[in-house]
Amino acid sequence: MTELTDLSLSEASDLLGAGEISSLELVEANLRAIDKTEPVVQAYAKVLADEARAAAKRADAEIAAGDRRGPLHGIPIGIKDNIYTKGIVTESGSQVMAGFLPDHDATCVANLKQAGAVIIGKLRCHEFALGSNEPPTRSPWNLDCYPGGSSIGSGAAVTSRSSFGALGTDTGGSIRVPSSINNLVGMKASFGRVSIYGVVPVAWSLDHVGPMTRKVRDNALLLAGMAGPDPKDPTSAKQPVPDFCAALEAGVAGLRIGVERDYFFYDGLQDEIRASVEAVIAEYQQLGAEIIEISLPELEITQDALFTIVLAECSTYHRKLIRQHSEKYDPASRVMLQLGQLVPANHYLAAQQARSLYRTAINNAFCEQRLDAMLWPTMPIATAPLDQIFEFRADGYPETPVSSMCHHTFNANLAGLPALSVPCGITSDGLPFGFQLTGRAFDEAMIYRIAYAYEREHDWHRRKAEVIEDL
């Protein structure tokens, strides 16, 4: 495989800006990687080879003419297939949307195009990002294990070096879970930071779009390229987009990081992950951060609250579709959407009350303890064999892997706060995992800064799955 694909997004951007490489070379390198990895990984719903080459040539001409738009100009990016792309088939992993050609781009895609990014392809996802069915995508880190969803192709493509970055969506962890499993950095930004206009909804009050990359700086650049207020999206926040990289190298001395242990360091947390995340916490302390032990008993209701809201909201979106096209849904998705039709209205509102309770509690913790961020594992397990994710865990803990995998992620969607997964280890079985930083509303720059202070001391982001090395 060409060395160009071993560059991270920001490294490729620097070389592009210096005129040492071209956008077309990056696209061709990604296309060669796609040819080699796709038979095994199957990350792409559609590869846009011709369109990407044409866009890269335009980018190269503009850059050569001195009209470089910014760090994403000429960088190939993959887009999850539940995000509208004008004139390009967008199926959201479902037969229900087979052949659908949007007549407009999602705002996040339009923003990326405006920034000069090159769309390399559409990436597979679970049907309607519900996480219920099983797409053919596999993670090169372990072909027999669950590769993380619902942004399943986004994680697999970036870790396979067939895209320099990808867009995922996250309603309960669908960016952070595949990022953790695939040794990537994944950001669910603040609710409203990135417009969800043109994104097929899972649950309007919980949906987020965000970047998945190999490094923290890459992630910050990609978020900046897609974020911003959008009058077309009623949930879009009127917040200016800062330079997320401005304070990246400022370190963590004097910062206050909260750690909650009763919920996040529970008995279901695997020993290797516990030890690694404890080491991360100790390292931040050595780097000058103050670790503050906090209590958040309201976390106990976050899973039931989120799942109730998701069921009610997603089944509302699909209310007409599932009556017209029931047979086109995957059976696992269909039963979930049918279940949502039967959730009582007062249960939905009770879940929204529970959500308000949790939002208030975590915001109070940030304010009262003067915290800059909170830290916990992204997931309590690394992943699990594909055929066991709905069975009770093999280690004897009375929880299914699929339930464990979202145990630590639902809370950030409920609160709407930014949450970032950062690689921090690989198990003795060769499975990557990460830790998660949650920040104050719209303070993504702070959690990028904290994440970078750890990343620059380690080389997790340089590790590559053996399957990819061998191709």
Add this chain to the structure above:
Amino acid sequence: MSYGRASSDEVLAPGIVLALANKMGLSISPEEAETLTALLMNQLAAVDSFDAFNLQDIVPTPIFRLEASDD
């Protein structure tokens, strides 16, 4: 999240769920009704966990516009 909770179909009969679903225009088979009933029993119990907290006076705000926090 109800994936891990033990299920029970002792309270609600699949036939009732089948009739209700069909009345709502959902096309499900008797076999699917069995699965749906077990899942529904789990889901209906989900709100019980909320009783550990006092939610009565909280106004639910389903779609909100997030604001930056102030100390």
